[in-house]
Amino acid sequence: MAVQSVSRSDLERRLERQRRSELLSLLSPGLFWLILFFAVPLVVIVIYSFMTPGSTGRPELPLTLDNYGRLFTEELFVNAYIRSLWIGFATTVFSLLIGYPMALFIILAAPRWRTVLLLLVLIPFWTNFLVRTYAWMIILQNNGLANNIIQFLGFPRQTLLNTTGAVLVGLVYGNLPFMVLPLYASIDRFDFTLMEAANDLGANKWRAFLRVMLPLTMPGVAAGSVLVFIPTVGQFVISDLLGGAKVDLLGNLLQRLFQRSNPPNWPLGSAMALIFMVVLTIGIIIYFRNTTEDDR
Amino acid sequence: MSDGIAIEMRGVVKQFGEVKAVDHVNMQIRDGEFFSMLGPSGCGKTTTLRMIAGFEYPTGGEIRLHGQAIGSTPPYQRNVNTVFQSYALFPHMTVAENIAFGLEMKKTPRAEVDKRVNEALDMVRLNAFGSRRPRQLSGGQQQRVALARALVNRPEVLLLDEPLGALDQKLRKEMQIELKRLQERVGITFIFVTHDQEEALTMSDRIAVMSQGKVLQIGTPTEIYERPTCRFVADFIGETNFIDGTVSATEGMSGPDYCVALTTSSGLTVRGLSARSIALGTPATLSIRPEKAHLSLAEAPAGTANTFRTSIDRVAYIGSDTRMQVQFAGKEFDVWEQNTRSTLDREAYWNAGEQGHLWWPTENALILTE
Numbered sequence: 167m168a169v170q171s172v173s174r175s176d177l178e179r180r181l182e183r184q185r186r187s188e189l190l191s192l193l194s195p196g197l198f199w200l201i202l203f204f205a206v207p208l209v210v211i212v213i214y215s216f217m218t219p220g221s222t223g224r225p226e227l228p229l230t231l232d233n234y235g236r237l238f239t240e241e242l243f244v245n246a247y248i249r250s251l252w253i254g255f256a257t258t259v260f261s262l263l264i265g266y267p268m269a270l271f272i273i274l275a276a277p278r279w280r281t282v283l284l285l286l287v288l289i290p291f292w293t294n295f296l297v298r299t300y301a302w303m304i305i306l307q308n309n310g311l312a313n314n315i316i317q318f319l320g321f322p323r324q325t326l327l328n329t330t331g332a333v334l335v336g337l338v339y340g341n342l343p344f345m346v347l348p349l350y351a352s353i354d355r356f357d358f359t360l361m362e363a364a365n366d367l368g369a370n371k372w373r374a375f376l377r378v379m380l381p382l383t384m385p386g387v388a389a390g391s392v393l394v395f396i397p398t399v400g401q402f403v404i405s406d407l408l409g410g411a412k413v414d415l416l417g418n419l420l421q422r423l424f425q426r427s428n429p430p431n432w433p434l435g436s437a438m439a440l441i442f443m444v445v446l447t448i449g450i451i452i453y454f455r456n457t458t459e460d461d462r
Numbered sequence: 463m464s465d466g467i468a469i470e471m472r473g474v475v476k477q478f479g480e481v482k483a484v485d486h487v488n489m490q491i492r493d494g495e496f497f498s499m500l501g502p503s504g505c506g507k508t509t510t511l512r513m514i515a516g517f518e519y520p521t522g523g524e525i526r527l528h529g530q531a532i533g534s535t536p537p538y539q540r541n542v543n544t545v546f547q548s549y550a551l552f553p554h555m556t557v558a559e560n561i562a563f564g565l566e567m568k569k570t571p572r573a574e575v576d577k578r579v580n581e582a583l584d585m586v587r588l589n590a591f592g593s594r595r596p597r598q599l600s601g602g603q604q605q606r607v608a609l610a611r612a613l614v615n616r617p618e619v620l621l622l623d624e625p626l627g628a629l630d631q632k633l634r635k636e637m638q639i640e641l642k643r644l645q646e647r648v649g650i651t652f653i654f655v656t657h658d659q660e661e662a663l664t665m666s667d668r669i670a671v672m673s674q675g676k677v678l679q680i681g682t683p684t685e686i687y688e689r690p691t692c693r694f695v696a697d698f699i700g701e702t703n704f705i706d707g708t709v710s711a712t713e714g715m716s717g718p719d720y721c722v723a724l725t726t727s728s729g730l731t732v733r734g735l736s737a738r739s740i741a742l743g744t745p746a747t748l749s750i751r752p753e754k755a756h757l758s759l760a761e762a763p764a765g766t767a768n769t770f771r772t773s774i775d776r777v778a779y780i781g782s783d784t785r786m787q788v789q790f791a792g793k794e795f796d797v798w799e800q801n802t803r804s805t806l807d808r809e810a811y812w813n814a815g816e817q818g819h820l821w822w823p824t825e826n827a828l829i830l831t832e
Contacts, residue, residue: 362517363550365537367615368567377563381554 223430352386734827
């Protein structure tokens with residue numbers, strides 16, 4: 167009896183081992199990919215962030231904590247963090263305020279129009295991103311389309327280009343589809359009978375939206391917000407072109423630290439990127455916890 | 463001011479593009495009544511209900527709730543609540559939150575909300591389930607939550623849109639009884655939409671039979687079954703034999719009804735009752751239920767106005783009844799006889815292929831012109 171049970175558990179263990187090796191072999195392409203292109207670069211960055219910049223900006227020994235010290239004390243960097251966060255936040259909020267009604271409008275349109283409308287949201291993406299940003303520069307410049315309209319309406323011309331507002335416009339414009347698409351998917355799954363039920367129980371349209379539709383489409387809001395917020399904070403092209411280097415975001419500083427400044431400073435850039443990664447990860451975990459916990 | 467009339471509809475029309483979903487509907491639904499709208503899908507019953515709820519606005523005509531015109535009042539300003547076919551419970555709220563929703567919208571004080579939610583949970587026997595989510599409940603329980611969520615608001619009228627459609631047969635029967643009992647207890651007017659005639663007959667005080675956007679007949683279950691006013695109603699509710707012919711004579715009265723004789727194209731004369739007199743030569747249809755016709759192997763009782771020799775095509779023994787198909791005027795005719803005597807004596811019993819006498823008293827048949 168005892169012998170048998172020992173041998174059985176032995177067999178179980180062998181089966182278990184076999185199953186595990188099978189699983190490993192099945193996962194190995196994905197694991198290899200993750201390790202090579204995600205884990206290794208991340209480890210490299212972590213190591214860089216504790217090294218000293220050499221004369222060419224490349225990391226050298228000895229190890230140091232100076233990089234982190236500078237990031238937390240020098241105004242330039244602290245301001246860039248704060249500015250990036252609030253511009254990312256503002257972009258997300260505006261995208262949401264514009265994107266939700268857009269997605270809702272597409273869902274409520276006649277079925278044959280839906281595909282067309284979705285396509286209209288996506289088509290700008292088929293044009294090069296830089297070209298579209300240059301187009302905004304032309305629209306916003308002093309004698310551009312926007313100012314012509316302002317003047318036509320009887321107001322004096324404004325400086326639009328190279329302002330925070332211009333950067334925001336560009337960011338919202340560029341990221342809107344990332345907000346609209348997850349919202350579309352989420353609202354599409356929403357059962358509109360629930361709105362009728364809410365109306366029936368005495369809620370007007372607005373209250374029915376706040377109490378029923380918005381909570382039930384929160385997964386879409388969360389996904390869209392993250393998809394807009396993260397690239398916004400890290401990008402540098404729009405803030406460069408439309409903000410005229412006056413609106414320094416994190417991405418701009420990073421780009422400079424790695425490429426443009428003389429000499430470059432890779433260790434400092436690495437530390438900067440890492441801090442932001444940690445902040446974002448924590449922020450997103452909290453955000454998802456709060457927005458999707460009630461998901462059906 | 464409203465004379466005990468909860469809902470009054472006058473000439474109500476609802477048009478969707480070219481289609482008239484509801485076509486000049488007139489109805490008076492009394493206070494405290496269990497009123498059903500019955501008809502095949504697409505007959506306009508759900509659209510009518512949605513207009514009373516306020517989800518659709520009528521294209522024409524007038525809807526009054528206790529005397530007050532509500533045709534264009536938005537749903538959230540009508541003291542009317544709906545139980546949806548799909549229940550439409552809010553999945554992100556608990557059962558208690560679902561039930562409290564309507565009261566909160568009316569800014570009812572917290573203590574009162576709690577009290578009434580508990581009463582409502584009591585009423586549908588779900589006290590233990592207040593903190594559950596709808597998806598954790600069975601279909602029957604969800605159904606009861608939907609009822610509680612509507613009734614807790616003490617509506618002037620409760621609208622039910624095929625609420626039992628999603629339940630299985632057994633649960634359906636139970637819910638029919640429970641629903642009826644609940645309605646009698648709370649005394650609220652129920653307007654119930656269904657395509658299931660048995661459901662409508664069992665539960666309703668009165669039924670409106672609808673077809674193609676029109677109300678064909680309004681009456682008690684007995685009236686609808688015993689005295690259908692048109693061929694559609696006779697055909698839609700229960701089983702019926704129809705015999706077409708033209709009016710050949712009016713042979714006096716039977717109570718308030720006229721005894722009318724029809725002659726078929728094959729020259730047979732059949733008799734039934736009509737509530738009004740019909741001119742000679744008018745095309746009409748005799749309608750008779752299978753259980754109201756009889757089949758005798760020997761002669762029919764003496765003095766029966768309608769007696770015809772016939773051959774028995776099929777016999778089906780179903781326990782309480784024996785259901786037969788016989789030949790009449792070149793068509794199949796159904797006769798159901800109750801098995802009141804021992805059926806083991808096969809010799810004295812109906813068998814396929816035999817000859818028999820089909821007969822019915824005149825007052826068992828109706829003459830319809832529509």
